[in-house]
Amino acid sequence: MGSTDLIITGKYGVLNQQKLLNATSNNINNVNTVGFIRKETQTYTSCVDWGVGATYTRRIYDQYVQRQMYSDCSDYNYYKSYAEGLDTTDRLLSDSTMSVANAMSDFFDELSTAASLPTSTANRQAAMAKLDIVVNRFQTANESMFDSLNDVNSRVHDSITEINSLTRSIANINYEIRSMALSDNHVNNEIYLQMLDERDRLTGELSKLMSVKVVEQDDGTYEIYMSTGMLLANGDSYGCLTDKLNDFDSTKRQIYLSYENTEDASRNIANVQLTIDSIGGALGGYLNASKEIRNTMRELGKLAVSFADALNEQNKAGFTLEDKAGEALLKIQSVQGVSSSNSYGITCDFIEGKGENVEAYDFELIFAGGDYKVYKRGKDDTRVDITDELDTTIDKTAIPAEIKFKDDKYGVKFSINASINTLSATTRTVFYVKPTVLSASTLSTLINKPEDFAFASAVRTRTGDDNYGNAVISLTSCTATGTGYGVSVGTDGKPVFNTEAPNLIKIDKDGNYVIFYRDPDTGAETELGYAPASCKGVNVFANAVTDDGLGGTKKLYEEGYPGYEVSISGTVRQNDTFTVEINTEGQADNSNANALTSLRSEKLTKTTGSTQTTTLNEGYANLLALIGSASNSAKTNTEAAEAKYEQTVKMFESNSGVNLDEEATNLLMFQQSYQACAKIIEASQTVFNALIAAF
Structure with a gap:
């Protein structure tokens, strides 16, 4: 029996070492295999089974580090996709050669040059060309952003297609894993271990596209959820995302989640609309980029x-x-x-x-x-x-x-x-x-020819020839014409006074600036109100008042009326007169050209969501700041998230990755053990032969 015992002991030893060699060899062969997790075979001693008990092959990895790696992967790909989605728009708007602000500045510069020689059609033509460039810059910038938006929306669609493929694959593998686990065919089963590796790899790919949370069940399956708790995959069903155009905005994508069963693929009728902020990963980054571009x-x-x-x-x-x-x-x-x-x-x-x-x-x-x-x-x-x-x-x-x-x-x-x-x-x-x-x-x-620039003001002022004082009237501004203002356009295309437009000012005995409408045809004068002497002739119409019928006064005009403003400077005397008249044959006048040029420094555009108004260039700068800040923030966050993700990956791979030096040492050790067990069989054979020879 002694030699027989040796043969059996040697056999079990050889078989055990063979399993150890297989595990190590498999690790070495898969050193560059994506998603492969290092395997380890453990042997338990037994006094019954000839010194060798059960063997158990397991995957070596840190579950908690793996979950953190999925989270870090989602964050990194979110910021990366967000930055990529904004990059084209940011570079386009900040490019000096395509800048709308630079084009507007060039136009106002050329307009200023033309204003110095208001009758020169050559200068007007140059200003007209610069205006065309401004319009072209607006058009090009908007169309380029629209193209970027379509590109980002295409990436959204592609990401959804990939997500659906991943959730379906994960659910199918979950189903197979559970079937093997329930039938007890999973212990030391290489196919089972490979399916676990593949499921982890697919989950990692999914974490690039969405923010996911993983919960392992007792039957070995994964339940994968969105960060908001919405189920994406388990062993019975998987989530399917659908991107639909918004009913009212074709540039906006809405994301819906429904479910399919792993066995009969029957779709759940109910769809749940997802909010952008709940998605995360590359898909969430692209969706937020589209919102920013819009x-x-x-x-x-x-x-x-x-x-x-x-x-x-x-x-x-x-x-x-x-x-x-x-x-x-x-x-x-x-x-x-x-x-x-x-x-x-x-x-x-x-x-x-x-x-x-x-x-x-x-x-x-x-x-x-x-x-x-x-x-x-x-x-x-x-x-x-x-x-x-x-x-x-x-x-x-x-x-x-x-x-x-x-x-x-x-x-x-x-x-x-x-x-x-x-x-x-x-x-x-x-x-x-x-x-x-x-x-x-x-x-x-709309401008067809350089002559269409209205460089002369619609009205001009004239100080009375017989005034006793030394005061003079000047046109402060002429900002608007139309039926709701003091001047409108006649049937001949020329400016005319509307009825009751203030066009005559007389000084009364108290030094007040009394305002009249004088009919250009009949010369009849209608008193309208007055600006008190205390205004000292500054912005007469803005300061004008009239009796309120209660012994007091009220403002004569609403803000903006009559569309032109005058001031009277100097010493006035009773009965002095000052006239506002249509600027007939005033082509050499450049007062309106100067007003056009001064628009560059006026606060003309409102800050959205605020009461503040800014100049046009400041408005463009604010626009650049909005998109630039978002883009720079996304790039900075991408770098930080990438560093954290790489650190987590290294931490995970330090445990689960294959170390060739370590595996080579194990290979040599198991090989020697194999050879030693083989020697036991060889020794038992020698003893057995000796015993046979003795008879």
């Missing part, structure tokens, strides 16, 4: 409208080299909104002269249950109720419905091809309008 487009459109409106209003306040009233130099397009009903449509128009009120918002109008609400949506897409800011004098029976805000806030108005009462009676009708998203790309020039 807001930058709004801001650029706001700037384009403010620039064009200010230029148009000032040009209309003067008259041209052809002695005609100035007209708009740039065309600001109306914006067509989107409706939930095919029966109704909405148009948004920018209110002339209110470009400085325009802000970077989208608007949503909802009619239902006999009432209606108006909301604004900004950068963060939060819906804010602004119904109480509407003009309460709106006629609810008028067709089309005209919806405006108090004091022309936001600088826009809406027109709908139905009455408010009709719309409110519907079950639910929703309108969505994006006034400024594409306004920069739709901006165009």
Whole structure:
């Protein structure tokens, strides 16, 4: 029996060492295999089974470090994708050769040169060319951002396709893992261990695209969740993401989550819409980048409208080299909104002269249950109720419905091809309008020839020849014309005074500046009010008052009327007269050209969400700061997240990765053990032969 015992002992020893050699050899062979986790075979001693008990092969890894690695991977890829999505837009807007601000500065410089020689068509032509460049810069910038937005949205779609493939694969592997575990076929099963490795690799790939949390179940399966707790995959089902275009905004992607079963692939009817901030990973980064680009487009459109409106209003306040009233130099397009009903449509128009009120918002109008609400949506897409800011004098029976805000806030108005009462009676009708998203790309020039620049003011001033005092009148500004102002355009295209426009000032015995309207045809004078002597002739019309009927006074004019302003400087005497008259044949006048040039330093564009207004160049700088800050922050966070992720990967691989030096040592040790066990068998054979020979 002794030799037989030796043979059995040697056999078990050889078989055991063979398992150890297989594990080590497998580690060495997979040193460069993606997702492979080092294996270790352990042997338990036994006094029954010839000194060798059960063997158990296990994967060597730190579960907690692995979970942290998934989290760090999601953070890194979020910031990386966010930075990549913003990079093109940031570089485009900050490029000096494509800068809208530089183009506007060049235009105002050329306009200043032309103003010094107002009758020179050559200088006017140069200013006209510079204006074309400004418009082109606005168009190019907006169109490039739109292309970037489409590119980012394509990446969103590709990421979703990859996510769905990963969740389906993870669920299928989970199903197989559970089946093997329940049938006890998983112990020391190389295929089972390979499936565990592959599932971890797929989970790591998923963590690049989304923020995930992993919970291991008793049956060996993973339950993978989003950071918000929404299930993505287990052993029975897996999540399927769908990206859909927003019903009212084709540039906006909405993400929905539904489920499919691993066995019959039957889709759950109910879809859950996910919020952007809940997704994380590369997909979340791209979605947030698209939101940032969309807001930058709004801001650029706001700037384009403010620039064009200010230029148009000032040009209309003067008259041209052809002695005609100035007209708009740039065309600001109306914006067509989107409706939930095919029966109704909405148009948004920018209110002339209110470009400085325009802000970077989208608007949503909802009619239902006999009432209606108006909301604004900004950068963060939060819906804010602004119904109480509407003009309460709106006629609810008028067709089309005209919806405006108090004091022309936001600088826009809406027109709908139905009455408010009709719309409110519907079950639910929703309108969505994006006034400024594409306004920069739709901006165009209206000026056809250099003579169309209205360099001369529509009015001029004249000091009375028989005055006793030494005071003189001067035109402080001429900012607007039209039926709602003191001067409008006649049928012949030339400026004319409207009825009751202030065009004559006389000094009374108390030194007050009494204001009259003198009919240009009949010479009849109508007293309108007066500016008190205490104003000392500064901005006479702005300081003008009239009796309030209660023994006091009230302002004569609302702010902005009559569209021109005068000041009288010097010593005045009773009965001195000062006249405002139409600037007939005043082509050599450059006062309106100077006013056009001074627009560069005036506060013409509003900071969105604030009461502050800034100059055009400051507005563009603020736009650059918004996108630049977001881009730089994303790049900085990318570097920090990458460093942390790499550190976690090294920590994980230090335990789970294959060390060739260590494996070579184990290989040599197990080989020697194998040879030693083989010697036991050889010795037992010698003993056995000796025993046979003895007989």
